[in-house]
Amino acid sequence: xxxxxxxxxxxxxxxxxxxxxxxxxxxxDTQVFNRTVTLVENDLECQKLLRxxxxxxxxxxxESSENKWTRNRPISSxxxxxxxxxxxxxLFMKFxxxxxxxIGNVQLEIKSxxxxxxxxxxxxxxxDGYKHFIISPPRKVVRIPGKTDNSGFLGIKWGxxxx
Numbered sequence: 001x002x003x004x005x006x007x008x009x010x011x012x013x014x015x016x017x018x019x020x021x022x023x024x025x026x027x028x029d030t031q032v033f034n035r036t037v038t039l040v041e042n043d044l045e046c047q048k049l050l051r052x053x054x055x056x057x058x059x060x061x062x063e064s065s066e067n068k069w070t071r072n073r074p075i076s077s078x079x080x081x082x083x084x085x086x087x088x089x090x091l092f093m094k095f096x097x098x099x100x101x102x103i104g105n106v107q108l109e110i111k112s113x114x115x116x117x118x119x120x121x122x123x124x125x126x127x128d129g130y131k132h133f134i135i136s137p138p139r140k141v142v143r144i145p146g147k148t149d150n151s152g153f154l155g156i157k158w159g160x161x162x163x
Contacts, residue, residue, distance in 0.1 A: 029077050032093060032118065033060070036108055040097055040125060043135050049127045050099040059098040060106075088113050090121075102127055 022028045037060045040046050050058070062075035075095045082088035091110040096103060109121040123135045 029075065029091070029093070032091065032108075032110060033075055033095065036093070036106065036123065037097065039123070039135060040106060045133055046104075046125050046135065049102070049125065049130055049133055050097065050104055051101040052099045056099060060095055061098075062095050082111065091118070097125070104128075 022030060025031065037058060040060075041052075041058050046052075052058070061073040064073055075093060077091060077093040080090050080092070082090050089112045091112065092108070093110075094105065094107045097106055098104075104125050104127040106123070106125050108123040110118045111121050112118045125133045125135060127133070
C-alpha cells in the first residue's frame, strides 16, 4: 500500500506541474499563444493586411490535420536551449490566423531569460500576396503581481467575448 500511495502522490505531482507550466506560467505555450493573438488583433497594419472589419475578432488555430473529421488543430511549438546562453530557453511557435476575408501565418521566437518575463526575439505575419510584416511587440512582458488580465480559467477564454 505504501508503494501505491507514493506512486499516486508522484503521479499527481507530475500532473499539477505540467498543468502549471503549460497553462498558468506567462512563458507557457497557451499564455504565449493568447498574448500573441491579442497583439496581432490590435495591430493596425495587421488589421489592414487581413482586411478585418472594425471590432472583428480573429480565428487562430494550429496546423490542420489530413483527417477531415479531426477538430483538434495543435499549435506548432518547439522549445530549445539557447546555444549562446545555456541558462536561456528559446520558444519557436507557428500558427494560423483567419479573418472573414484573409488567412495569415504567424511565426515567433521568444527568449525566456526569466520564467515570469519572456522576451520576443521576432514576431511576424505572412499573408499571401504580401511581404512578411514584422510586428514590434513589447520587448518584455511585465506582470504585475495581484493584477489579473481576466484571461479565464486555466488560461483559456471560455465562451463569448464580453464587449
